[in-house]
Structure formats: C-alpha cells, structure tokens
Amino acid sequence: MDVQTKRELLAESPLFDNLLPNELSMLAELFAVREFDGAAVVFNEGEVGDALYVIAKGAVEIVRRTGTGFATIATLEAPQFFGEMSLIDKEYRSATVRAKTKAVLLQLTNENLHIFAKNFRNGFTWVVVNIARVLSSRLREVNKRLAEKL
Template identity: 60%
Template sequence: MEKLSVISSSPLFEMLSPAELARLAELARVQRFNAGDVVFEEGDLGDSLFVIVQGQVEVVRRQPTGEVHPLITLSAPEFFGEMGLIDKDYRSATVRAKTDADLLQLTAQDLRAFRQSHGDGFTFVVVNIARSLSARLREANARLAGKA
C-alpha cells in the first residue's frame, strides 16, 4: 500500500491539506514485522509514532510477577506510540505484532521537520493525538469501572 494512502486514511491526519499529507508520506517509512516480533518494549525511550498499515499489534504490560497482561489489540488505520513523542519518556508498555504487520513509522525528528514546514498541519495532528488519548483514557476507565 502506498504511504500517502495510508496517511490519508488515518484519522490522526484528517483535516490536513494534500500538500501536508504528501510531506508526511515523504518523511515516513514502512516497517514490516512478523507475528510475535516486538515493535518496542516497555522501558525503551519513545521516539516514534506508528500507524498500522495492515495486520494487528497487541499492547501488553509485564506484571511484577513476570506475567504478560494484554491491554489492547489495534488494527489499521489505528496508531500507537504517540505518548513517547509527547512526553519524551520511556515506553510504559510493550507492543508486539499479533499478526504479520506493516507499520508506518514517523520519528520525533520527522515530526519536527513537518512542524517547520507545516506548522498549522502539525497543530491539527497534535490536537488529534490529544483527542485520541482522551478517548483511550475514557475507554480504559470504563473497562476498569466494569471490573470493579
């Protein structure tokens, strides 16, 4: 699948102009992962955002007992890894390919370059990340409330 069509289909990049979408496609790279491959691990320093092109990834956390606890499964055109870009902190979970997966990667450096050339578009992306995080927090709270 062409990078531009993946970026165009992601809700994260809605409201971007064709020129802004083309610039992001130019900056992004596609990474292939086989089922079971680790995309990043808990404790890694976050520096990239990923958009799922095809396949599924699973977000998991290792419990103090060593047991792996699945948190969520994501599919195209969802995205993940954005927290590492926002707070420049260590990853709080591990993401691994649940199936064979192609992921579009945008690094912090890529997004800085995008901000320099397309500041308004960058603002839209940040707002969409915040909306997504808010929705994910509401969903997590609802799941926790259901378990209580």
C-alpha cells in the same frame, strides 16, 4: 510501498484528520516503512519512545508485564496507531508492542515530525490537536470506568 500508497493509508487515520493534501504528501514521505514477522517486538516497555506507528497491514498486540508473564491489553489492526504518547511527553514506553501476525507499520520519528513542524506549522498543530483528541477521548473513557467502579 510507494509514497502515494502511504498517503492513502495515512488519510484513513484519525491522527491526520483535517490535514491538507500537501501536508499529507509530506507526511507520507516522512513515514518510514517497517516490516515485522509474527511475535517480533516493535518496542519494549521501559524503552525511550521516539516514534509513533500507523498499522498498514497485519495486527499488533499491546502487552504489559505481570508477575507471571505478559497480559494483553489490546489488539490493534490497520489503520489504527500506537506510540503517539511518546511524541507528546517524551517518556518511557508504558507497554510492549509486538506483531501478532506479519505486520507492516509506518513509523514517524520525532526528528521527522520536527521536519513536518518546520514546513507545516498549521499542519503540525492539527496533528497535535488530533493526538490531544485521542488522549482526551481515552481519559474520558478511563474516568467513566473509574466512576462506575466507585
């Protein structure tokens, strides 16, 4: 996958809203292409997180361990993303992600995000704002559901 194709894929993701063309171009260089066969694990619950992923092709499922096995929390497809929480809190992965079908993912590591931050401070701010928006949106959704149950 060439850099231009990656750039076009990233431009579709809400994580990179408001980024300038040259910021997107550098991000496209910093994202590595990773390919997974169906059922292959991208990362496991409990591992230290060091990267976020944008789905370029295929689908992944997010699963959590239960008493008897695994429960699927969500299924994601292109151009959705996952793993962004670990870029903010540097905590352990809260769920396991595995490929549902043959999947092509774009991976941005902490180290490469640091390169981006050094080169594009404002662009980095926007990436962080966008991640905060995602987390904020999810928190609102959880609050709403909690209120309905109460």
